[in-house]
Amino acid sequence: MPANKRKAFLLAILALLFIAVLFSPPDKVYPELNPAPWENMPISVYIDDKNIPPHYSPSYRVQVEKALEYWSSGGSGKLGYIPEFEIVEEDNADILIMWVENLQKDAGVPEGVAGFARPYEVNGRYERVEIVLEVGNYQGYSWRQYGDANMREIAKHEIGHALGLGHSTDRNDIMFPTYDQKDDINPLLVQKTLPLIIAGILLGLALVFYHGGGWLHSRKKRERLEEDIFGEKDK
Numbered sequence: 577m578p579a580n581k582r583k584a585f586l587l588a589i590l591a592l593l594f595i596a597v598l599f600s601p602p603d604k605v606y607p608e609l610n611p612a613p614w615e616n617m618p619i620s621v622y623i624d625d626k627n628i629p630p631h632y633s634p635s636y637r638v639q640v641e642k643a644l645e646y647w648s649s650g651g652s653g654k655l656g657y658i659p660e661f662e663i664v665e666e667d668n669a670d671i672l673i674m675w676v677e678n679l680q681k682d683a684g685v686p687e688g689v690a691g692f693a694r695p696y697e698v699n700g701r702y703e704r705v706e707i708v709l710e711v712g713n714y715q716g717y718s719w720r721q722y723g724d725a726n727m728r729e730i731a732k733h734e735i736g737h738a739l740g741l742g743h744s745t746d747r748n749d750i751m752f753p754t755y756d757q758k759d760d761i762n763p764l765l766v767q768k769t770l771p772l773i774i775a776g777i778l779l780g781l782a783l784v785f786y787h788g789g790g791w792l793h794s795r796k797k798r799e800r801l802e803e804d805i806f807g808e809k810d811k
């Protein structure tokens with residue numbers, strides 16, 4: 577490829593890189609999946625402590641109630657509204673909370689995920705959110721049941737999702753993904769990382785192209801030099 581064409585190609589890639597970086601949103605914005613997911617207050621919550629796995633502890637329900645209180649009394653301060661909850665006994669509630677023995681085994685989620693929240697969104701509002709919590713996980717080869725404090729933290733985190741919050745990059749924030757890695761429910765994360773992935777691919781292409789082209793170029797130069805010196809082409 578002629579040098580001026582190569583230069584134009586490189587310039588085009590640099591321009592694309594610039595655009596990709598320009599359109600990637602700032603990293604430090606606190607992720608909010610939905611700033612106002614619930615239309616009416618209070619939000620009804622059904623805690624299913626009837627269909628329970630073998631290692632369910634009766635104290636878990638109390639931990640979920642405490643996690644709800646955490647958010648209704650201000651939570652991490654990152655919500656733009658104060659939620660009110662009403663615990664109901666019908667399973668057609670706004671938020672449904674249930675337990676399974678092990679998420680990896682019972683719901684096919686990746687290893688290390690302790691809970692997940694699955695929001696059903698209609699016209700920008702949450703119609704319903706299902707929260708599934710596991711009661712324990714494997715640590716090495718042995719299965720360990722979660723203690724109450726652990727269950728409370730997992731519940732707080734998942735309820736945070738049900739209230740419209742995404743993951744935090746702050747390790748001390750309850751929305752930091754320590755207990756679950758259910759990143760695939762977070763559309764913001766994809767938006768944020770996609771331009772970076774594209775930029776990475778373009779940069780890789782540019783490097784390969786540049787070095788590849790440079791190498792070809794220098795080989796031709798060497799061949800010409802050899803021709804001059806030895807009077808004939810090497811091959």
Ligand SMILES: [Zn+2]
Pocket residue numbers: 733737743753756757758
């Ligand atoms: Zn999460």
